[in-house]
Amino acid sequence: MHNNIDTLFTHLWQDYIAITPSAEKVHQLLGKGDDIINDHIALRTFNLEKVALDKLAAHFLALGYEEKGQYNFEQKKLKAKHFEHPDDTKPKVFISELLVEEFSPELQAIVKNMVEQVEEDAVTADNFLYSGTHWQVSSEDYQTLLAESEYAAWMSAWGYRANHFTVSVNYLTGYSELSEVNDALKNAGFVLNTSGGEIKGGEDVCLAQSSTMADKMDVQFSDKKVAIPSCFYEFAQRYKMADGKIYTGFVAASADKIFESTNAM
Template structure:
């Protein structure tokens, strides 16, 4: 995931990843184990399939605002996804080159929530009267990196967070974490033999004592059988709310993806297989369950087991 910092995009993505890595223990734990076993020599050798962000569909925010950053740097908007039960929209964005990860951006359709949940969310987001991305210099990597870690609205109260959590765990996550990087994704098919299938990689991760998201099964598989995904469960972290109140809440997590070779290229020798020969895009059913890596049904059971 680490980049050479030769471009604005490199600088921006490195800032995002460095802060994410520092707060998600599983990132270093997995990387260090891969290095110890000779699978990779450094974090830079791990291919990042995609990174994901969460936002709210409210005036001046949401996908329409967020995507401007990536479109400016050559990303191309691709497929739309709708998650009815979770009340989410999402799109994925193809990178300007294979050096960079795909981007997956989702947004909560706030107007579909209860009146009480809407009131809480709008009480915070109504503070934003213009699109904050429009005020950024999109050619300044450091400024963009800092933007993703700044306060877009007032620090929420513990009561508001817990109220949202009862109706939409996604809403609660965003109201506290804002634009913080939700997860990065290891492309397991790019690793050495014995680690390059998701089943084998999941066994490796669990062998490190790291728990996996079991919603929909540990491995989530697309209808065509060509996209396999799994993820760790977010660690609980102490969060400080308004008035200094604290609460342990779900942080971010790590995802793993195996993109299999498309049927029309299945006879290609493995050494000739390139990214364009593998399954691209995402799958609604897979992503729906991956979202739950920060949900209390997964998080509480996992963290109390440790």
């Protein structure tokens, strides 16, 4: 486990931009050289004991993060929790896990085989959250997973790493609304996720979100190299609740669509 939050996020960011070349371009476009404040990052895993959500969460709890919210995604067969640090300038963390037992025996067999290859010690090691895959899968296995769960297929190819970072629109200078950010992104040629509309949520649920579609990168499977979706960038604008405090949670109906940012276009 890391003992320093900023070091952990620096490693997560370096790993993320290595497979998400558009992320640095987004920073240049929106940040114009200024620092970008990240609202949150997201991580994915399977609900198998060795690598379950709580194992990933332990890395953040050790750094002072606290569990704040729980979410269910019935159709996608996922559960998620979000974590916040008392220092609200630290990014929030959204961790989801796939409910493996709800899938076909074929999917379960491939996923269990992957997770068996993860060393017990690797899960508590400093670098676990940006350690990528710990297994070998064939491009055929990838396709088998993809037919049932895009999430499972993504995990098989990319493993443990930040699935996205999220620009906090509230802290951007030069933009006051998410729609303006989206316009700037589209004008610069970025492709946005339109599932559920370009903007998911809004002031009524105290959180408006949009995201790019994931970059495509080559993955070396056990048999061959294939170009597949890697990671994306998200944009979030938060609003005040009736009590005047800014909303810090997530919105399941919106998150459900954000997951689709790693779908193939």
